[in-house]
Amino acid sequence: MNKDNLKLILDEVKSIAIVGVSSNPERDSYKVMKFLQDYGFKVFPVNPKLVNSKILDQECYSSLDAIEEKVDMVDVFRAIEHIPSIANEAINIKAKILWTQEGLYSEEAKYLGESAGLKVVMDQCPKKILKN
Numbered sequence: 001m002n003k004d005n006l007k008l009i010l011d012e013v014k015s016i017a018i019v020g021v022s023s024n025p026e027r028d029s030y031k032v033m034k035f036l037q038d039y040g041f042k043v044f045p046v047n048p049k050l051v052n053s054k055i056l057d058q059e060c061y062s063s064l065d066a067i068e069e070k071v072d073m074v075d076v077f078r079a080i081e082h083i084p085s086i087a088n089e090a091i092n093i094k095a096k097i098l099w100t101q102e103g104l105y106s107e108e109a110k111y112l113g114e115s116a117g118l119k120v121v122m123d124q125c126p127k128k129i130l131k132n
Contacts, residue, residue: 001121006129009097009119013072015042016126017064017095019086020077022047023055028101029077030055035127036075044071064089073097075126076104083109091116101125 087109
């Protein structure tokens, strides 16, 4: 998928859950969350190890199911073996888009997401798409 098509996908998005985000400002997940937040997206950090804390002034959630608001896109910063279960969570919350960060690709998660009608983007960084 080319950059213009990826930008069109992101144009549909108002809210993003970032699964596997870190509270460490040096980590890529934190930097991407900050960029997306500054860009104007409503961002929900998801990391069960950081529940009852905040990242960039946003309450951290244990799972996608714990978010009570509408989530348009799920952006994944987790190891490949976790992506299929995250895809199932994204389907359960009726997200429109499943997106995995650079270096992350799961054929099983792609199949699950697409079979349920989600747009699936893998091995891409939304920050890089929007920055250029």
